[in-house]
Amino acid sequence: MSAERSDAVSEPGTGAQAAEAPAVPAQRTTGGPAGTGGAAPKERASAFLSLSRVMIVSFLRDRTAVFFVLVFPLMFLLLFGTLLKGAGSPHAKVAQVGAVQVLDAVQGEGRAELEKVLTITRTDDAADALAKVRKGDLDAVVQQGPDGKVELRFSAADQVRAGSVQGIVNSVVQQANQAATGRPPAFTLEAVQVEDNSLKPIQFLTPGLLGWAVATGAVFGASLTLVSWRQKKVLRRLRLAPVSAGSIILSRVSVSILTALAQTTVFLLVATTPYFGLKLTGDWWLIVPLVVCATIAFMSIGLLAGSLAKTEEAANGISQIIVLPMSFLSGSFFPMDDAPAWLRTISDALPLKHLVSASQSVLTRGGGLSDALPTMGGLLLFAAALTAIASRFFRWEDA
Amino acid sequence: MxxxxxxxxxxxxxxxxxxxxxxxxxxxxxxxxxxxxxxxxxxxxxxxxxxxxxxxxxxxxxxxxxxxxxxxxxxxxxxxxxxxxxxxxxxxxxxxxxxxxxxxxxxxxxxxxxxxxxxxxxxxxxxxxxxxxxxxxxxxxxxxxxxxxxxxxxxxxxxxxxxxxxxxxxxxxxxxxxxxxxxxxxxxxxxxxxxxxxxxxxxxxxxxxxxxxxxxxxxxEIDDTVRVSVESGQIGLGSVRELLAAAGAETASVEDDGATLAIATRAPAPVLSVLAEQGALRGLEVRGATLEDVFLQLTGREYRA
CATH class of the missing domain: 3.40.50.300 (P-loop containing nucleotide triphosphate hydrolases)
Incomplete structure (x- = not known):
């Protein structure tokens, strides 16, 4: 490399005298690749590309990060998806002690229908069956007294189960009563769910858990990069290189968006397998711009966390304290429909809540652009506001 | 320039x-x-x-x-x-x-x-x-x-x-x-x-x-004291002092720590000739001031690396 330098060189060790001996021209004459004028477009693109590559490579080599961002949320999807697979309709398990006329009388097609909602095991040991109800292994015990009275003994521990088992057995008894009159029923009730009939848990689990995954990746990606680069003086090194702040921010945002889209792809591929059976509706592709906007919003949270935190441990803690409660309050893990009003008010202020409901809408409920656009706008506004706040706390250097 | x-x-x-x-x-x-x-x-x-x-x-x-x-x-x-x-x-x-x-x-x-x-x-x-x-x-x-x-x-x-x-x-x-x-x-x-x-x-x-x-x-620039040292045991501390005084050699200090006899002086020539006359030149070292001495003099404290 010395060959490229064409300027005269002062003899080593004579620098003190160099003041009088103008041996070295102040300006180099070499047209080396590192010329001045750092704003050349080629340089900018190359800084952006190499920073992006650095972030992708170091992310992929960090097994812990890959696990928490890609594998862990997927494990939740597999686990919840499998556990809640049959939870679409209320299903109760009862033990029948001895003969119960109203149940035994249901045969053929009626029996098959009944068994869809009620698993009936026969036993003669009433005490043992009751013990199982108390433990929660069974939902109820059915017995018939000699006077035709059907006795249902249930546990109120799980109120939903208790309600559904009562309802089911009651309706069986009413039907038996009605049949005993020998006349067709005067009134019938046909209950139809307002949602698409195919609405299964996977259809609220996918957008919920995906939102959680995207939030985790983006918040941690931003906060940990910021703190670790500040601590390791990489930020300082970048400041001394002719790299624009725009290149640094743009590369981090691009890599986080890429990560989020990878998460989205994996989630949708897994959820739409026949095993989980997610059915995507019309404008499901709107999930892409939604996830992009949400990533930017979550990164602004990470930027704030990273600006406030001094160490990686602190950044980790602050990020976790934000992401986990936000996920619970945003309906990532379970629907918030039954939550108290004040909790839903908090939930409405969280970007993740809006991502989850908008992606639920476009992925599974046939929502379109009109459902996604306001959410996208809101997410970007949120990002702008939080970035403005974070910039007040931003530090290039450890204090 | x-x-x-x-x-x-x-x-x-x-x-x-x-x-x-x-x-x-x-x-x-x-x-x-x-x-x-x-x-x-x-x-x-x-x-x-x-x-x-x-x-x-x-x-x-x-x-x-x-x-x-x-x-x-x-x-x-x-x-x-x-x-x-x-x-x-x-x-x-x-x-x-x-x-x-x-x-x-x-x-x-x-x-x-x-x-x-x-x-x-x-x-x-x-x-x-x-x-x-x-x-x-x-x-x-x-x-x-x-x-x-x-x-x-x-x-x-x-x-x-x-x-x-x-x-x-x-x-x-x-x-x-x-x-x-x-x-x-x-x-x-x-x-x-x-x-x-x-x-x-x-x-x-x-x-x-x-x-x-x-x-x-x-x-x-600093007071350039030269440190002349030889192995100790070749000549007694008392006699070297006397001999140096007799030869008119100005010394800043004469010390013997049991291993080395060290003489700090601004005029090393008479010191060296006294030692040579006595045949006490085994392990001779002559060391001028170093940047360390400059440092000590300027900051008034030991160098803390």
Whole structure:
């Protein structure tokens, strides 16, 4: 490399005298690749590309990060998806002690229908069956007294189960009563769910858990990069290189968006397998711009966390304290429909809540652009506001 | 002739501490310049202000004819900086690291690899930076500072924590860098390093430059006492004192610690002839003042490495 330098060189060790001996021209004459004028477009693109590559490579080599961002949320999807697979309709398990006329009388097609909602095991040991109800292994015990009275003994521990088992057995008894009159029923009730009939848990689990995954990746990606680069003086090194702040921010945002889209792809591929059976509706592709906007919003949270935190441990803690409660309050893990009003008010202020409901809408409920656009706008506004706040706390250097 | 660096009256205060208290210095183009001082003397802060990382409370600085603060992207490609602690990206190998830094300056991978070879890291090119030894990390850090062929290079304690062999290798590299016409500014803990490498040094303490000059001139300037020592046991302390007085040799001190008989004097010739007459020259050593003595005299305290 010395060959490229064409300027005269002062003899080593004579620098003190160099003041009088103008041996070295102040300006180099070499047209080396590192010329001045750092704003050349080629340089900018190359800084952006190499920073992006650095972030992708170091992310992929960090097994812990890959696990928490890609594998862990997927494990939740597999686990919840499998556990809640049959939870679409209320299903109760009862033990029948001895003969119960109203149940035994249901045969053929009626029996098959009944068994869809009620698993009936026969036993003669009433005490043992009751013990199982108390433990929660069974939902109820059915017995018939000699006077035709059907006795249902249930546990109120799980109120939903208790309600559904009562309802089911009651309706069986009413039907038996009605049949005993020998006349067709005067009134019938046909209950139809307002949602698409195919609405299964996977259809609220996918957008919920995906939102959680995207939030985790983006918040941690931003906060940990910021703190670790500040601590390791990489930020300082970048400041001394002719790299624009725009290149640094743009590369981090691009890599986080890429990560989020990878998460989205994996989630949708897994959820739409026949095993989980997610059915995507019309404008499901709107999930892409939604996830992009949400990533930017979550990164602004990470930027704030990273600006406030001094160490990686602190950044980790602050990020976790934000992401986990936000996920619970945003309906990532379970629907918030039954939550108290004040909790839903908090939930409405969280970007993740809006991502989850908008992606639920476009992925599974046939929502379109009109459902996604306001959410996208809101997410970007949120990002702008939080970035403005974070910039007040931003530090290039450890204090 | 433009100076590579002119700094005039830089001051920087952290809370109650006046870290830099009116430092002025001029570094000529092509010069190897050392900033010497104990821990907390303000060396690193001075360097950071010169590099443009910090804005000084007061003072004026020009690097290659430009102000380093606020950040000047025309200046940045012309300077190279190595920090005290190496600043590398996580989970990258040595080769990936230098290629990344080089790319920020529009320097291609070939040149980056050549720089890696120059600092002797070709064999460790695939080693993760966090698995490198202290010496390897320092060399990589210097390579990263030089990949874009800067005119002005700042090195903050580049040899701290290295073993003697690694230090010597690094000295050769630093001399070569300077030999190519680059201006080098170095802070160091080590006086021998400054003496061997630097054309001029500034001795700093308490945020002030106490003295600036060539190492030789600084050493000459102090009361140059010569220390003459021989193995003890050849001549008694009392008799040597008498003989020296008889010969009219002025001495600053005569001591015998049981291993060495040491005589400090400004006129070594009569001392040496007395010892020679007595045949007490076994293990003779004559040592002039060093930068260490300069340092001791200027700061009034032992050198704390």
């Amino acid at each position: 433009t100076a590579a660096i002119t700094a005039d009256g830089i001051r920087q205060r952290y809370g109650d501490v006046q870290a830099v208290d009116g430092v002025s210095l001029t570094v000529e183009t092509g010069e190897f310049y050392g900033i010497l001082g104990p821990n907390g003397a303000g060396k690193t802060t001075t360097l950071e202000i010169l590099e443009g990382i910090r804005k000084p409370d007061e003072g004026r600085i020009e690097l290659l004819g430009m102000a380093p603060w606020p950040r000047n992207r025309d200046l940045l490609p012309r300077i190279g900086v190595q920090f005290q602690a190496s600043a590398f990206f996580n989970k990258l190998t040595a080769r990936e690291t230098i290629r990344t830094f080089a790319s920020f300056y529009g320097v291609g991978p070939k040149r980056a690899d050549a720089m890696l070879e120059r600092v002797g890291l070709t064999d460790s090119a695939s080693v993760m930076t966090d698995k490198m030894s202290g010496g390897q990390a320092q060399r990589l850090s210097i390579a990263c500072a030089l990949a874009h062929d800067p005119e002005l290079v700042f090195l903050d304690e580049p040899t701290t924590g290295l073993d003697p062999q690694a230090r010597r290798n690094l000295w050769d590299l630093l001399r070569d860098i300077n030999g190519e016409g680059r201006t080098v500014v170095l802070t160091t803990h080590y006086l021998d390093e400054a003496e061997i490498l630097c054309d001029r040094v500034s001795v700093m303490d308490h945020g002030k430059v106490l003295k600036t000059g060539t190492p030789a001139a600084l050493v000459r």
